[in-house]
Amino acid sequence: MKRRRELFVGFLLILPALIVLGALYVYPLILSVYTSFTVGEKYGLANYAKAFDIYWRDIVYSVLISFVTTVVTLFASVVVSGYLRFRNWKFLELMYKLPLFIPFLIVGHAMRVFLAPHGTLNNLLTRILRIEELPGLSRSWIGLVWAFVWIMTPYATLIVLGAFRSLDSAYIEAAQNVGASKWKIIIDVLIPMCRPSIMVAFILTFVRTISSLTIPIMVGPASPNMITVNMMFRVNYFNDWGTANALGVISYLIVMVFAIYYLKFMAAERGGIKA
Amino acid sequence: MVVLKTEGLKKYYGDVKALDDVSVEIEEGELLAVIGPSGSGKTTLLRSVAGFVQLDGGKIYIRGRDVTDLPPEKRNVAMFFQNYALWPHMTVFENVAYGLKVRKLSKEKIREKVEWVLNFLDIGHLANRKPSQLSGGQQQRVALARAIVVEPDLLLLDEPLSNLDAKIRMRIRFELRSMLKKLNIATLYVTHDQEEALSIADRIAVMSNGKILQVGEPREIYRKPVNLFVADFVGVNCVVRARPEAVRKLGIAVPEGAEELSLVIRAEEAVLSRYNASIEKTPHDLLLNGVIVGRLYLGAKTRYEVKLQELDDNIFINSEEDFQLNEPVQVLVKEGSYFLYA
Numbered sequence: 133m134k135r136r137r138e139l140f141v142g143f144l145l146i147l148p149a150l151i152v153l154g155a156l157y158v159y160p161l162i163l164s165v166y167t168s169f170t171v172g173e174k175y176g177l178a179n180y181a182k183a184f185d186i187y188w189r190d191i192v193y194s195v196l197i198s199f200v201t202t203v204v205t206l207f208a209s210v211v212v213s214g215y216l217r218f219r220n221w222k223f224l225e226l227m228y229k230l231p232l233f234i235p236f237l238i239v240g241h242a243m244r245v246f247l248a249p250h251g252t253l254n255n256l257l258t259r260i261l262r263i264e265e266l267p268g269l270s271r272s273w274i275g276l277v278w279a280f281v282w283i284m285t286p287y288a289t290l291i292v293l294g295a296f297r298s299l300d301s302a303y304i305e306a307a308q309n310v311g312a313s314k315w316k317i318i319i320d321v322l323i324p325m326c327r328p329s330i331m332v333a334f335i336l337t338f339v340r341t342i343s344s345l346t347i348p349i350m351v352g353p354a355s356p357n358m359i360t361v362n363m364m365f366r367v368n369y370f371n372d373w374g375t376a377n378a379l380g381v382i383s384y385l386i387v388m389v390f391a392i393y394y395l396k397f398m399a400a401e402r403g404g405i406k407a
Numbered sequence: 408m409v410v411l412k413t414e415g416l417k418k419y420y421g422d423v424k425a426l427d428d429v430s431v432e433i434e435e436g437e438l439l440a441v442i443g444p445s446g447s448g449k450t451t452l453l454r455s456v457a458g459f460v461q462l463d464g465g466k467i468y469i470r471g472r473d474v475t476d477l478p479p480e481k482r483n484v485a486m487f488f489q490n491y492a493l494w495p496h497m498t499v500f501e502n503v504a505y506g507l508k509v510r511k512l513s514k515e516k517i518r519e520k521v522e523w524v525l526n527f528l529d530i531g532h533l534a535n536r537k538p539s540q541l542s543g544g545q546q547q548r549v550a551l552a553r554a555i556v557v558e559p560d561l562l563l564l565d566e567p568l569s570n571l572d573a574k575i576r577m578r579i580r581f582e583l584r585s586m587l588k589k590l591n592i593a594t595l596y597v598t599h600d601q602e603e604a605l606s607i608a609d610r611i612a613v614m615s616n617g618k619i620l621q622v623g624e625p626r627e628i629y630r631k632p633v634n635l636f637v638a639d640f641v642g643v644n645c646v647v648r649a650r651p652e653a654v655r656k657l658g659i660a661v662p663e664g665a666e667e668l669s670l671v672i673r674a675e676e677a678v679l680s681r682y683n684a685s686i687e688k689t690p691h692d693l694l695l696n697g698v699i700v701g702r703l704y705l706g707a708k709t710r711y712e713v714k715l716q717e718l719d720d721n722i723f724i725n726s727e728e729d730f731q732l733n734e735p736v737q738v739l740v741k742e743g744s745y746f747l748y749a
Binding site: 300302303305306307308309310311312313316320321324325 | 457458459478479480481483484485486488489490492493494495496505506509510553554557
């Protein structure tokens with residue numbers, strides 16, 4: 133009897149959290165999956181057929197852009213983290229965090245100005261290279277990746293640097309001691325020993341990039357587009373919630389591939405200590 | 408040939424002097440142990456020689472080459488870390504081979520050297536294991552293998568035996584000494600365990616508060632400590648604070664002008680006997696009268712707390728004999744087993 137009472141009290145205690153989770157997360161998720169399979173009164177795969185038919189290029193494009201962004205971001209954050217692990221440079225410590233406090237909208241606008249055909253970057257480059265004109269990057273995939281990397285690097289760096297810093301210095305000193313340079317140490321000791329955190333940074337960066345809307349609208353090319361932009365078009369211009377949700381579900385599935393890979397990796401990492 | 412020479416090393420952490428004018432020398436093949444309590448600066452000394460500490464003054468020479476401003480990877484000294492610091496993602500072979508790989512040796516050369524060192528340390532059969540699959544003693548050997556395989560000018564050992572349990576530690580002491588002697592490699596050995604230092608080192612440096620108080624062979628450190636700190640730190644002792652008159656009555660020469668004296672008695676060498684036993688003593692031996700005020704059974708021996716009559720203080724002495732509480736006893740301390748400091 134007493135045990136039941138305890139269970140009931142325990143349930144009551146977590147109930148508010150469950151309600152919030154259910155109302156704000158589980159319900160919308162189920163609803164969006166449900167909507168993606170309905171057209172008017174009928175159920176079926178019509179929305180998916182339409183989504184793939186019109187947007188298959190954009191789906192591939194989104195995955196590629198997110199992947200390239202993630203790789204470049206991780207490279208940048210490993211370099212910054214490696215540097216800060218060895219040397220205490222207050223200025224860099226502050227600078228790499230700066231983008232964390234700037235809203236995406238502002239970043240988008242700044243990048244448009246910076247990367248425009250006659251923007252800051254091109255003005256500088258034409259002067260240095262002494263040439264007349266350069267194409268602007270602001271409406272190209274390079275500009276988009278550039279803006280994404282600018283935004284994502286601080287988040288990834290926070291995770292990677294945290295892992296680098298929490299690693300016992302003896303592991304690093306042992307490598308230095310037998311003659312390894314700092315670059316060698318980053319590659320042979322820091323990265324392999326901090327793999328779980330780097331994986332987390334990888335997945336978070338990928339997920340945040342593929343789900344971002346503001347930056348692709350402001351900086352990305354008119355076509356192809358990121359999935360998020362297409363979803364917005366479907367809803368705003370065609371009131372087509374079915375296809376929008378089908379695109380949404382497709383992006384969940386893409387992200388889920390990485391999530392499953394991550395979980396498998398973590399399980400292997402935990403069990404990997406054994407023979 | 409002198410392998411390591413440090414001249415007036417200084418390192419301050421705020422007001423704390425971690426190294427205060429430290430100069431030591433290590434000869435080819437010599438094992439110098441640095442002992443001292445925690446916070447005495449011995450680990451800072453080791454880490455400065457390795458290049459992990461930015462010094463505030465002084466010079467470090469390795470085989471005559473000034474390495475003071477060289478980064479750790481350019482000094483050709485190999486350090487053994489207290490927690491071993493074996494890279495968990497590499498096998499034993501890869502751990503040991505890493506230093507050679509970094510030095511860009513050929514694959515065959517690396518294999519040859521690593522196999523030699525693993526066999527020398529009797530861990531050849533563990534080559535393909537990961538560090539987490541090894542016992543403490545095995546990890547210790549791998550860490551040692553990783554340090555010596557790069558043929559360093561100088562080996563730095565930071566409390567190499569402290570992570571092993573007491574029984575293994577005793578055995579490994581002998582092994583470690585004979586291994587190092589076979590390799591004939593100059594070694595700086597840091598430990599807080601004075602007994603370990605006495606048994607393993609060719610010479611010992613005793614440190615306290617960033618200063619080296621005495622450097623000498625183990626026997627010299629044990630028999631001729633230069634001050635109260637060294638006398639008390641080495642060996643198992645009792646320190647008795649006494650007035651000069653009381654000490655003079657015991658027949659020991661007392662330095663002039665001292666108000667209070669410290670008498671260090673090597674308790675491990677003091678002999679306890681019954682009140683009426685006849686004892687042979689030379690004029691320089693110390694014979695004290697006392698009463699048993701406490702006893703602790705230890706197995707082979709019993710530890711007695713003895714209240715000394717002449718000195719009005721208590722000391723602790725182990726004895727195989729059986730004494731009762733409140734029994735009057737005599738304590739014989741031979742010449743060379745007690746030291747007097749002002």
